[in-house]
Amino acid sequence: MTPARPARHDREHIIDVAVALLDRFGLPDLTMRRLAGELDVQASALYWHFDSKQDLLAAVSDRIMARIPDVAEGADLLETARTVRDALLAHRDGAEVVMSSAALRPGPSRAQEMLRRALLPQLADADLGATAVLQFVLGHTTLVQQRMHGESHGAAATAGVLDDTARDAAVFAIGIDLISRGAALTTARR
Amino acid sequence: MTPARPARHDREHIIDVAVALLDRFGLPDLTMRRLAGELDVQASALYWHFDSKQDLLAAVSDRIMARIPDVAEGADLLETARTVRDALLAHRDGAEVVMSSAALRPGPSRAQEMLRRALLPQLADADLGATAVLQFVLGHTTLVQQRMHGESHGAAATAGVLDDTARDAAVFAIGIDLISRGAALTTARR
DNA sequence: ACCTGAACACCGTTCAAGT
């Protein structure tokens, strides 16, 4: 007997599977057809749940950003920025995904709000500052993950990879540190 | 009579046409087939000149970065960063193109060298600082251009666009200003 | 409400073959 067909997938479940696919194969292989295959469904079925691939990607982006853990009460800028960065690094091509649909939701995100709070005691224009910090984090992390991608199926010497990650960490720390000191200076001037 | 067929295209000329196509239609429409069509050639012909689309895009990226004008002798960080940003803004999706192949050439670019020079009088780790600044500029400009893309064929109200560009300018200025002050502070401490 | 099946209009890339 053929079982009664239940509703098989909802948006949340599809996003789950999309993120899993992203982590395993990366953004270029996250296609509507592969995602549908993973769900045992035709590609066209996805268009009942999402308007377009852009729409799906935006949902994946929101999922990634929603997973940023809350940061302690008086956390400073470096800790907060690292928390955001780590949430992006937690998923393959995470920064690129978020960047590709960040322009679509211009409203202040939770990440931006967290950064704003870390900047508030020091900076008058904490709102603009938080946007700038987020842009740095996105740019930095996208470049870092792009290099990972190149190495995974490239001819990069294994030597130097450790140096690269160490340098990445230093660049990130210096970038945030300079911004933080600059913000403190602005306060001192007032 | 059929004219003798001369060698029709070299890498430089193809890059010219690719950049023109990029400016007119944007990165998603810069396909090998369209580029070939513009050159009155089969798509497969491009693979004699370039190993892959990635290779072509890297060449386009280099072209965009090579067009950054030199900056005055003692130019400060803000002026230098603006010069880099403007070179990216000069081409549709310029920042995204550069970002997508920036990981492939990890060596210090001319842009990074210019930023390093602007940072040198103030910062000990000018090299790492320059990388951080370049990452901010790339992240910022990519997001700005992404929003342009969304507006061009979207339903965005025309109102608010002016506010957006004004806000973008402020975010960029604050981001660079904070880094610059932070760098100065580091010097003062020594 | 949720999905299939088929079609449309594309992609990047390879490769034998031409000139």
Added chain:
DNA sequence: ACCTGAACACCGTTCAAGT
């Protein structure tokens, strides 16, 4: 040296039709 022509293995998206 430079390019054609054809093929391969894909894409995102639409839409009538099924259940």
